[in-house]
Amino acid sequence: MGKIIVMTSGKGGVGKTTSSAAFATGLALRGFKTVVIDFDVGLRNLDLVMGCERRVVFDFINVINGEAKLHQALIKDKRVDNLFILPTSQTRDKDALTKDGVERILADLEKDFDYIVCDSPAGIERGALMALYFADHAVIVTNPEVSSVRDSDRILGVLNAKSRRAEQGLEPVTQRLLLTRYDPERVERGEMLKVDDVLEILAIPLLGVVPESQAVLRASNIGMPVILDEKSNAGLAYMDAVSRFLGEDVEHRFVKPEKKGLFGRFLRRSA
Amino acid sequence: MSIFSFFRSTPKASAVQAKERLQIVMAHERVGRTGPDYLPMLQQELLAVIAKYVDIDENKVEVKLDRGGDCSTLEVNIELPGRDAVRKPAASTPSAKPAAGAKPAGAKPAETRTGDSKPSENRNAPSVGSVLTNGGVSKRH
Ligand SMILES: Nc1ncnc2c1ncn2[C@@H]1O[C@H](COP(=O)(O)OP(=O)(O)OP(=O)(O)O)[C@@H](O)[C@H]1O
Numbered sequence: 141m142g143k144i145i146v147m148t149s150g151k152g153g154v155g156k157t158t159s160s161a162a163f164a165t166g167l168a169l170r171g172f173k174t175v176v177i178d179f180d181v182g183l184r185n186l187d188l189v190m191g192c193e194r195r196v197v198f199d200f201i202n203v204i205n206g207e208a209k210l211h212q213a214l215i216k217d218k219r220v221d222n223l224f225i226l227p228t229s230q231t232r233d234k235d236a237l238t239k240d241g242v243e244r245i246l247a248d249l250e251k252d253f254d255y256i257v258c259d260s261p262a263g264i265e266r267g268a269l270m271a272l273y274f275a276d277h278a279v280i281v282t283n284p285e286v287s288s289v290r291d292s293d294r295i296l297g298v299l300n301a302k303s304r305r306a307e308q309g310l311e312p313v314t315q316r317l318l319l320t321r322y323d324p325e326r327v328e329r330g331e332m333l334k335v336d337d338v339l340e341i342l343a344i345p346l347l348g349v350v351p352e353s354q355a356v357l358r359a360s361n362i363g364m365p366v367i368l369d370e371k372s373n374a375g376l377a378y379m380d381a382v383s384r385f386l387g388e389d390v391e392h393r394f395v396k397p398e399k400k401g402l403f404g405r406f407l408r409r410s411a
Numbered sequence: 412m413s414i415f416s417f418f419r420s421t422p423k424a425s426a427v428q429a430k431e432r433l434q435i436v437m438a439h440e441r442v443g444r445t446g447p448d449y450l451p452m453l454q455q456e457l458l459a460v461i462a463k464y465v466d467i468d469e470n471k472v473e474v475k476l477d478r479g480g481d482c483s484t485l486e487v488n489i490e491l492p493g494r495d496a497v498r499k500p501a502a503s504t505p506s507a508k509p510a511a512g513a514k515p516a517g518a519k520p521a522e523t524r525t526g527d528s529k530p531s532e533n534r535n536a537p538s539v540g541s542v543l544t545n546g547g548v549s550k551r552h
């Protein structure tokens with residue numbers, strides 16, 4: 141039976157789609173058969189970040205409505221084995237996501253896949269609720285910034301009250317923090333919340349810290365999950381996070397400013 | 412010390428302020444998430460009690476809430492009609508403290524406060540101030 145992971149945040153634009161793409165790719169690279177689903181109905185974007193936008197024929201909603209078979213809508217990644225994408229609809233609205241429909245499709249996917257990664261839309265409305273409802277694991281994507289932290293706390297409250305596991309009194313959804321767009325230099329200057337501050341406030345375990353990185357935009361420009369950019373700090377940070385998710389003990393990197401000697405200034409690593 | 416470090420050494424780093432503000436607001440939001448929101452009811456009942464003794468104009472009622480770390484203050488300021496307003500102590504309500512010996516103008520609301528929250532600025536109209544305090548930061552787990 142596959143496990144369902146939701147990437148959620150409450151707040152928009154914090155890096156859920158970037159993280160979903162990276163995480164799903166990382167799990168597939170580690171040998172797990174993985175599918176990543178776009179729950180952001182009406183605002184399809186995961187296809188672009190994954191670089192499969194030209195291959196979308198059917199979508200998640202078509203499958204829910206019985207207009208297409210699941211295997212027809214699944215897009216197989218061209219770079220990584222074991223990796224599939226289930227895009228969302230661009231034309232429908234969030235009401236198209238019915239609980240029964242989502243449940244049916246997830247149940248089918250669970251039989252065939254090791255991991256199902258759900259890319260949640262922002263907010264705490266239907267789309268976000270559907271993305272988290274069936275989850276076994278939640279990755280809370282947060283930026284070191286007041287509104288993002290507060291919204292993450294809200295979404296933790298929703299997970300504790302409105303997920304299937306909460307409603308049925310099962311073991312709770314695991315909750316881990318993925319702190320993204322972290323800028324160690326601004327933290328050093330006292331301009332940005334520290335990892336420890338955010339951890340203290342949200343009181344959930346840390347899955348990883350992804351630094352603010354120009355590699356993210358470069359990767360999305362060319363439709364490649366940033367985790368495949370093995371020279372980038374962000375890519376490495378996602379790789380570490382995946383390892384930790386799989387139970388490995390990996391030290392956190394990129395939380396301190398990089399020392400820039402004379403040499404480092406010339407040979408600046410593509411951050 | 413350069414001129415830049417002068418500008419940088421503001422009283423508190425902004426990140427520290429961010430953390431403090433988050434801790435306070437979220438402690439309250441977490442409590443509100445589980446318990447019912449009693450404040451609107453409390454305000455109504457408070458007003459109802461006061462209305463038994465004085466003639467109050469609904470439009471001259473000001474309710475302020477300040478959520479603090481160690482305590483919160485609920486301040487109900489009620490502008491009383493004129494000199495002829497009848498005033499008797501409303502002894503039956505524990506948290507409502509009518510202003511003692513009402514002066515016609517320039518009276519400060521009677522307040523009981525704990526913790527470090529700042530006293531409110533002076534008010535010009537005679538008013539009844541009422542204060543509610545509650546406990547501080549609570550954690551999820
Ligand atoms: N570590 C990072 N460094 C720099 N830029 C980043 C990083 N992570 C994400 N971004 C940028 O932030 C923007 C938003 O990212 P993304 O689309 O993944 O967020 P989202 O949470 O899915 O947004 P939405 O709520 O709209 O679905 C994108 O432009 C992305 O390139």
Ligand SMILES: [Mg+2]
Pocket residue numbers: 156157158180185259260261
């Ligand atoms: Mg997104």
